[in-house]
Amino acid sequence: MPIIELSWLTKRYDGQTAVNGLNLTIAKGEIFGLLGPNGAGKTTTILMMLGLTEPTSGRARVCGLDPTRQPLQVKRRVGYMPDDVGFYEDRTALDNLLFTARLNRIAPTPARKLALELLERVGLSDALEKKVGAFSRGMRQRLGIADVLIKRPEVIILDEPTLGIDPEGVRELLQLIRDLSRLEGLTVLLSSHHLHQVQQICDRVGLFVRGELIASGDVGSLARQLDDDRSVTVELEVSGWNAALGETLAGLEGVLAYNGPRYELPDGGGEAAAGDGAAANAEIAGYASAGGASEAAGATAQYGAVRVTLRCSRDLTTEAAKAVIENGADLHAVQRKQYGLDDIYHRYFEGGGTVDRNHGTT
Numbered sequence: 001m002p003i004i005e006l007s008w009l010t011k012r013y014d015g016q017t018a019v020n021g022l023n024l025t026i027a028k029g030e031i032f033g034l035l036g037p038n039g040a041g042k043t044t045t046i047l048m049m050l051g052l053t054e055p056t057s058g059r060a061r062v063c064g065l066d067p068t069r070q071p072l073q074v075k076r077r078v079g080y081m082p083d084d085v086g087f088y089e090d091r092t093a094l095d096n097l098l099f100t101a102r103l104n105r106i107a108p109t110p111a112r113k114l115a116l117e118l119l120e121r122v123g124l125s126d127a128l129e130k131k132v133g134a135f136s137r138g139m140r141q142r143l144g145i146a147d148v149l150i151k152r153p154e155v156i157i158l159d160e161p162t163l164g165i166d167p168e169g170v171r172e173l174l175q176l177i178r179d180l181s182r183l184e185g186l187t188v189l190l191s192s193h194h195l196h197q198v199q200q201i202c203d204r205v206g207l208f209v210r211g212e213l214i215a216s217g218d219v220g221s222l223a224r225q226l227d228d229d230r231s232v233t234v235e236l237e238v239s240g241w242n243a244a245l246g247e248t249l250a251g252l253e254g255v256l257a258y259n260g261p262r263y264e265l266p267d268g269g270g271e272a273a274a275g276d277g278a279a280a281n282a283e284i285a286g287y288a289s290a291g292g293a294s295e296a297a298g299a300t301a302q303y304g305a306v307r308v309t310l311r312c313s314r315d316l317t318t319e320a321a322k323a324v325i326e327n328g329a330d331l332h333a334v335q336r337k338q339y340g341l342d343d344i345y346h347r348y349f350e351g352g353g354t355v356d357r358n359h360g361t362t
């Protein structure tokens with residue numbers, strides 16, 4: 001049963017479309033990442049879900065409620081943490097939480113118990129009597145999480161929750177968010193530009209561009225869409241490089257493109273190039289020196305090993321490894337390239353406009 005359902009949700013401001021025909025379903029307990037460049041429509045979407053701005057057309061259902069007609073009920077069930085949380089600076093962390101509890105009509109005794117529990121949960125027990133004005137950015141964010149949790153929401157929406165926090169603080173915060181989802185069934189919507197963090201924590205992500213959700217799914221399925229020509233990229237790290245190995249690898253059946261050290265053809269026919277010898281069907285992108293300083297960025301791996309990338313029509317990981325070993329060279333690493341959210345993001349947002357919307361599993 002979905003906890004959030006957006007159907008053809010659209011928002012226009014003075015003729016400018018901020019969100020255009022958004023369809024999205026989020027299940028209870030899911031951690032969903034909203035990604036996209038500035039101005040893509042993420043905040044507008046969140047505001048419509050919270051009932052803080054009315055859609056021009058389309059419909060939102062949050063916890064079974066219509067945010068436009070039942071904004072107060074929605075706000076009771078949904079906690080929103082903006083990127084810059086506002087607190088009473090001259091009051092303590094505990095007082096701030098008790099104040100939010102009062103606003104949410106929680107009686108003083110249970111409110112105090114809950115506030116103390118939450119401060120413990122977010123690692124601020126030692127600072128509960130400290131004034132928030134003296135808090136670090138990381139402490140404020142953790143207090144922000146406690147603040148949205150005090151009303152026991154079903155959904156929390158976090159805008160850039162890890163902004164300005166040190167790596168250890170980020171790790172703790174991400175762990176906390178994951179626990180809230182896994183152990184307590186809380187649904188989490190996360191808007192962030194930190195792709196690595198989003199990748200670590202989100203079950204699914206949605207990519208927004210110019211008001212449209214151009215793709216959504218788990219990182220694995222989005223990554224598979226990058227192999228839209230069904231090619232597979234195999235990366236190798238080899239030492240003891242020699243020209244014969246270059247020729248063998250480029251010539252493996254199924255290699256569409258070779259990117260590695262330049263090699264000479266054995267018949268003295270000059271440098272390898274597309275159409276030459278065994279590599280007749282492969283694109284060759286060679287660089288001059290096999291080891292030492294190389295002109296090709298990233299071409300030289302550690303320990304004097306060289307890096308070779310093969311784009312293949314099928315998975316040639318085993319064949320490529322075998323070729324290196326049979327050649328007598330040393331194989332340091334071989335892997336089928338796994339695309340990360342960075343690759344996906346750059347392809348979608350910087351590749352510009354070549355996205356097939358039907359690929360999205362909204």
Ligand SMILES: Nc1ncnc2c1ncn2[C@@H]1O[C@H](COP(=O)(O)OP(=O)(O)OP(=O)(O)O)[C@@H](O)[C@H]1O
Nearest residue numbers: 013016017018036037038039040041042043044045
């Ligand atoms: N109140 C408003 N009045 C007019 N235009 C607005 C208003 N709010 C947002 N917009 C416009 O709608 C578009 C989407 O903005 P939105 O804030 O939703 O993007 P965003 O993805 O959240 O960006 P960011 O990552 O910078 O927060 C932008 O072009 C923005 O200028």
